[in-house]
Amino acid sequence: MTPTIPSTRRQQIVEAARRLLEEQGPTALSMRNVAAEIGIRAPSLYEHVTDKRALESAIIADALNEQATAQSTFLASYQGDDPLMGMAMNYRDWALAHPHLYRLIYSRDLDRDELAVAEAEQHAARPLRSLTRGDVPASRAIWSFAHGMVSLELADRFPPDTDVDELWRRGMRALGTMLA
Template structure:
């Protein structure tokens, strides 16, 4: 009907990219439930079902979102010193400023095949370095940091709890076990 112009709006990259960007905005601004096929369509100026001309299903958009999230998270960890405290602080800061993204990354089971090979190792590398190459210790430290952040985001610490002190206690424990402080 009204689609006579070849260039509808100003610069628009390919639709798929636009959709992922729109999904990102919706996710960060209003949470996962707000990322809806019809709202995504509205955000890029099309009608909902037309989305399926560019993407097989909603999961594909979430997968793309997940990918960018993992990359950004890895980048946030790569530019701090490889010590437990610094990595914990960087992870916590990143997660608390992108809580919905953090939930998206952690709440759904990981489809490893949708991730480029190596990304997982890259994201985990700084902590392995901080743990002097001890993989088991690094995994425990990873679980600790993620657990602390999850508990904080989910408001599971009692009101008034000294969260910094919990991070400090964890840092002391892992330092004693051989991690760089």
């Protein structure tokens, strides 16, 4: 079987749900829509996922893993002289490319009791931690800044006169002093 064809019904459901979310936003992510997307009725979904929240958790786990892969791939091939700023831009670019997905990820508590979610969380934190050479508090503070920036940008919360690039530059330069 080819990788683009989901091997299980559950996987097919999760992928359809994510597609709806990314292309049409959170209001399109209804059980009815997801079911219609794969040609069945809504109640049938409950044979494969516990409820809507579990479906969202599956999307979140997939997304965190993808983001982690994007970051470690970026880091492995980075050639410039400011990998920290590079990672910040990589984080931002991923979020802006998947705005609805990013908002879902941080819209609620993580279901850490679901193994796939707990693993994905660990996975997602690894690339930045490797960059701070194991300084975990520093990596978490940098993550907080990046998340705040992306979150405010996605919600259009910066006043219209804001030079967002400048905020990233100044913020990341200042935060980089944590590592010296």
